[in-house]
Amino acid sequence: MKRGDKLIGIKVGKVLEILKCNINSTEILVEINNHNYKAINYNRLTGDVKIGDSLLLNTTAVDLNLGTGGYHFVVSNLDSPNKDITNGGHIMKLRYSPYQIKVFAAEEQGSIFHDIFNKFKSLNGMPVIIGTLHSMLPPIIKVLKTYNKNIKIAYIMTDGAALPIDLSNTIKDLKEKKLIASTITIGNAFGGDLDCVNIYNGLIAAKEIIKCDIAVVTMGPGIVGTGTKFGFSGIEQGNIIDATNDLGGIPIAVPRISFADIRKRHRGISHHTLTVLSKISKTRAVVGIPNFEESKKEYINLQIDNTEIQKKHKILYMDTTKTTEILENSTINMRTMGRDFQNDKDFFITAGLAGELGIKILNDPQLEILK
Template identity: 55%
Template sequence: MMSIKRGNVVRILDKLDGRTDVLVNVNGKLEKAINYDFLTGQIHKNHEIILNTTAVDLNLGTGGYHFVIYNLNNEDEQMKQGGHIMKMRYTPFQIKVFAAEEQESPYHELFNGFKSLNNMPVIIGTLHSMLAPISATLKYLNPDVKIAFIMTDGAALPIYLSNSVQELRVKNIIDVTITLGHAFGGDYEVINIYNGLIAAKEVCKCDVAIVTMGPGIVGTGTKFGFTGIEQGNIIDAVNDLGGIPISVPRITFRDKRARHYGISHHSITTLGMISKTRSHIVIPLFSTEKNKIIEKQIIDGNLADKHHIINVRENVLLKALNRYDLGVKSMGRDLNEDPEFFITCSSAAMYAHTLIKEESID
C-alpha cells in the first residue's frame, strides 16, 4: 500500500505546463511535492493537501518529491467536456481523456482511412534520457524538421513529470507530444502505439517520430524483467505500419554493472529475441578497443543476422547541445561522464536525418 501524509503548502516553488512544484510543511518538516494540475486542480499557498510519500520514504529516484493525491481546498472540481477514454482505469486516480481516435474526435476517420507511414523514420529508444540528444541532433541538422515525441506508459505516466520535455518544448525542439496507453498529458492522447504512430503521421503531419517511455525505467536484473523490453514490440509495430524503425541501443562503458557494459543486456535481449522484424541499429565508431567489444556483442547476440547495422563515424552532438544550450544526463552521468551513451543517441538521429533527406529528394 502507499504511504500517505497530510501537509500544508508553504510556498509555490515552480509553475510548469500542467504541473506545480510546491514546498509543503509535513509534520513540521519542509518537503517538496509535485501537484499535477490536470489531476488535482490548481494549488496555492496555505492549501491543505494529502500526499503520497511512498517513493521518498523508500529512497527511490523521484528527485525527493512527494505527490499530491488530493487538495482539500478543491472540493468541487468539474470534468472538462469531451472524450470518454479512461486512463489509469479502475484505480482511485482514473482520469478521462479525449483520445484522438475516438468516435467524436475530428480525427476519427483519419485513423480509419490510414494506409501507410510511407517510410517515416521512427527512432525507438528505451530510456527517457535518450530523447534530448536525439531531438536536438535532428533539429540541429534540419531546423524545419517536424518532430513528434510519442511517450509510452513503460515508466512515468504523466508527461508533465519530464523536465526534459518541458525544456524541449520551450526551445521548439519537439513540435508535438503524444501519450499512449495509460500515459497522459500529451498534445494528443491515443490508446496504443499503432494509433500513436498514425497520429504522428496523419494528424500531426510530422517528418519523424521519437518513441521512448517517460522518466523512470524499471529493471530487476533479470533477463526479461525491464520495461525497456517494449522496444521490441514497437519495432514490429513500425514495420507493420510501413515505417522505418531505427533502434537506439543502450551503450555505455561507464556503468559498473557488467550486464550494462558495452551494449546493455537490455538491448541485446530486446533486439535479439523480442523484436520479430528487422530494424536499423546505428552504432557509432569509438576507440578500437571499444569497437571490438561492441562487435563481439553484436556477433554473440546474432544482431547482424536480424537487423541492419549502420556504422556512423562523425558526430554533431556537442554542436547541437551548444546551439540549444542543452545539458544531458542519464543515470546521473552527463556527456563528459558517459559520452558513448549520448553519442549513440545522436548517431541514430543523424541516420534518420539522411532518410528524411532522401524522402524529400524523391
C-alpha cells in the same frame, strides 16, 4: 505480499512555499509532521494550490527511498476537494484505480480525427526513432534540428515509466524552444497534445494528424529494471519496432551504450538492447553503432557476434565526428543516470547518431543506405 499489506503511503501535509509553477504543474514545499518535503501538484488533475492549503499526498516512493527525485505527489487539495471535469472525452486511463482519469483520445468516436484512423493505409517509409530511456530524447532532437531546422518532429511518450507528461522538464524545454512540434501520449501515459490508446494509433496520429517528418518514441522519465533478463520496461522497444514495420515505417532502434556505467550488465551495449534486438523484436530495425576506438569496438563487436543480432537487424557503423561536435556545443540539458554529457559521452553520442541516421534516411529516397 500478505493480505492486508498496504501498497500506498498516504499522508497529509501543509503547503509552505510555491517553488515553481507553470500552467500544468506546480512544485511546492510541504510540511508533514514537522519535516519539510518537495511535492508535485498536477494542476489539471488536482487544481491550483496555495500557501497554507492542506493536501493529501502520495508519499510511497519517498518512503521507499526510490529514485524519484525525492518528490511526493498531490492526491487532493483538502481545502478545495471538489473539481468539475471538462466536457468531452470518454477514454479512461489508470482504469479502475482511485486515480482513473478521462481523456479525449484522438481516435474515439466523438473525435474529429476518428475517420483518419480507419482510412489510414501506411506510414510510407516514415522514420521512427525508438529509444528506451527518456534521457535519449535531447541528443536525438538536437541532432535532428541541427541537420534540418525545419524538420517536423512528433514525440510519442509510452507508459513504460512516468505516466504524466507534465513531469518531464525535458519536454517543457524542447517545446519552449520549438524543437518538437507536438507530443502524443499512449497507453496509460497522459497529457500530450494528443492522447491515443496504443502505439499503433500513436504512430498513425503522428503521421496523419501532426503531419510530422519523423517520430521519436521513448518512455517518460524513469525506467523499471530488476536485473533479470526480461524484467525491464524498456523491453517495449521490441514491440514498437514491430508496430512500426507493421504500419510501413522504418524503425531506427537506439542502442543503449555506455562504458561509464559501473554495472556489468550495462557495459558496452546494455543487456536491455541485446535482449530486445535478439529475443523480443520479430522484425528488422536499423541500428547505428558509433565507430569507437579499438578496445571499445572489440568489446561491442563481441557482444554483437555472441547475440547474432546482425543477422536480424541492419547494423550500421557510423563516424561520430559531426554528432559529437553538435552535442559538445549544445546548451540543451543532458543527463542520464546522474551523469552528464562529459561523464557519459558514449551514451549521448549513440543516441545522437540515431538522429543523424534519421536524417540520412529522409535524404535518401532510394534507401541505398539500408541495402
